[in-house]
Amino acid sequence: MTRAVNHTRGKTGKHGGIAQMRQPRKVCVVGAGRVGSTFAYTLMQSGLAQEIVLIDVDQDRAIGEAMDLNHGQFFAPPVAIRAGDYEEVADAALILITAGAAQQPGESRLDLVQRNVKIVRGIMGEITSRTSEAVIVMVTNPVDVLTYVAQEASAWPHGQILGSGTVLDSARFRYLLSVHCKIDPRNVHAYIIGEHGDSEVAVWSMTHIAGVPMEHYCQRICRRACSPADRDAIVERVKDSAYHVIESKGATYYGVSMALERIAAAILRDENSVLTVTLRADGHYGLEGVCLSLPAIVNHSGVARVLDAQLQPAEEQALRRSAQVLKDIIAGIEPPHENRPQGPPDIGRAGCARMPKVPRR
Numbered sequence: 001m002t003r004a005v006n007h008t009r010g011k012t013g014k015h016g017g018i019a020q021m022r023q024p025r026k027v028c029v030v031g032a033g034r035v036g037s038t039f040a041y042t043l044m045q046s047g048l049a050q051e052i053v054l055i056d057v058d059q060d061r062a063i064g065e066a067m068d069l070n071h072g073q074f075f076a077p078p079v080a081i082r083a084g085d086y087e088e089v090a091d092a093a094l095i096l097i098t099a100g101a102a103q104q105p106g107e108s109r110l111d112l113v114q115r116n117v118k119i120v121r122g123i124m125g126e127i128t129s130r131t132s133e134a135v136i137v138m139v140t141n142p143v144d145v146l147t148y149v150a151q152e153a154s155a156w157p158h159g160q161i162l163g164s165g166t167v168l169d170s171a172r173f174r175y176l177l178s179v180h181c182k183i184d185p186r187n188v189h190a191y192i193i194g195e196h197g198d199s200e201v202a203v204w205s206m207t208h209i210a211g212v213p214m215e216h217y218c219q220r221i222c223r224r225a226c227s228p229a230d231r232d233a234i235v236e237r238v239k240d241s242a243y244h245v246i247e248s249k250g251a252t253y254y255g256v257s258m259a260l261e262r263i264a265a266a267i268l269r270d271e272n273s274v275l276t277v278t279l280r281a282d283g284h285y286g287l288e289g290v291c292l293s294l295p296a297i298v299n300h301s302g303v304a305r306v307l308d309a310q311l312q313p314a315e316e317q318a319l320r321r322s323a324q325v326l327k328d329i330i331a332g333i334e335p336p337h338e339n340r341p342q343g344p345p346d347i348g349r350a351g352c353a354r355m356p357k358v359p360r361r
């Protein structure tokens, strides 16, 4: 799948008047909570961004996080960091949405859906009334469903709105395989696809270590028994990772922030990197009407192309089951109230800004 993304610059925009020139290294982060601010911290140190703007319904929080980050300016590559409002998105190259309620201990990502759908629709109204130029990366969970909701809330090409998807899950998979095989995780190539959640699928048929297929590696190099039960145990640990972290410390934010920095790099540097981001299935593996993760080429336009890699029949079946889980959720989402003006979300009713937070430790 290739979708041309229309990044018309300096011409009359669809919002009337002169569209603002997209600043190629300006990043807006909507939601300055644990994930948003940790991502800003990671991004600040990467030197990738020239400007980082934190936008949050809790303005004091955004101001505080920006101040705290700015106090580290002396130790980082030059970057302008500030708290701002939605006017800032008008010339952003990249907008990450991390706003919303976080997963509570014992709560599945999909339980979050109705609360966060409302928030995301409100935020998309704010963004699309000011720009059509940026790439949007959804992070808020359930990320696959909310990427779909964000795409439906705009007329933008689907590839321009993607989700962080299973980039983190694939990294967890690589890490656990690297421990199992006693090898540098950077030499492990492995993908988790489908839902970022319980139905996600480990693609063993595409797993290799420095070009050596996993089976050959286990038999000839590692020589440790790697039974189907061992493999299943690794995949279960990948799936349970977030639950364990949340049980232990309330939330996940370091690993995901590094995954987001990787995605941001692919977009800001036009890298054409293969990442398992959330994207709209467009006939891939017979799937439509759903967003889920597949390995895809990511560049300055967002998702440039999906890798239609050949899967084993069992993997393809598992992917279809995962897609169905997401489709069922999507089917249950309340449609937007057409008559309600698109404005700031009703935070009081959605309850997310005021809901009791997971204790910070």
Ligand code: NAD
Residues within 6 Å of the ligand: 030, 031, 032, 033, 034, 035, 036, 055, 056, 057, 058, 061, 098, 099, 100, 101, 102, 103, 116, 119, 122, 123, 138, 139, 140, 141, 142, 143, 164, 165, 168, 196, 251, 252, 253, 256, 345, 347, 352, 353, 357
């Ligand atoms: P958090 O509660 O620390 O932060 C959320 C922030 O969003 C808060 O600062 C809140 O004020 C803000 N917010 C709420 N409604 C808003 C609105 N309408 N506009 C602007 N800001 C708003 O939560 P967190 O731990 O940072 O997690 C954020 C989201 O990221 C959650 O949905 C969580 O499940 C998700 N997450 C995703 C991944 C992934 O891999 N996709 C990983 C970790 C967390």
